[in-house]
Amino acid sequence: MKQASDSSARQEWMSVLAKAQPDRLLALWQATSRGEEQRLTWLRAPEIGTVMVQGRAGGTGEAFNLGEVSVTRCSVQIDAWVGHAYVQGRDKNKARLAALCDALLQAEPETASRINTGIIAPLQAEAAKRRAQTAAKADATKVEFYTLVRGEE
DSSP states (O other): OOOTTOHHHHHHHHHHHHHSOHHHHHHHHHHHOOSGGGGEEEEEEEEEEEEEEEEEGGGTSOEEEEEEEEEEEEEEEETTEEEEEEEESSOHHHHHHHHHHHHHHTSOHHHHHHHIIIIIHHHHHHHHHHHHHHHHHHHHTOOOOOOOOOOOO
């Protein structure tokens, strides 16, 4: 597992947690946790708000405001470890679980390894499988065009 000090590793697991299906995240948490919620201190209870989403014409053009999106944010502390989460939508429990996982993934190596193996790795594998299925569906509609050569002139 990557070190918690590596910001790219943290960005990766926070992305995985934010994109996870809430019921799947809950099931993995229940199977993996060892009562860490008992030591939880709320720094910011789950709260719902909105953020402005920007787009760019052609991906590189001038930025424009596309619209607002609901998000839920949460911050928790478990012992010395602080976890944060921002998730799209209005699911307070998902934000709580994501923040708990973020805190524990920064904890001592054995705890971080357990959370990574029990929660993050399965979620990453499931996301990769979904991407592969989507790519396979797109490949099924692929059309190849051939140019026929009509003799030598």
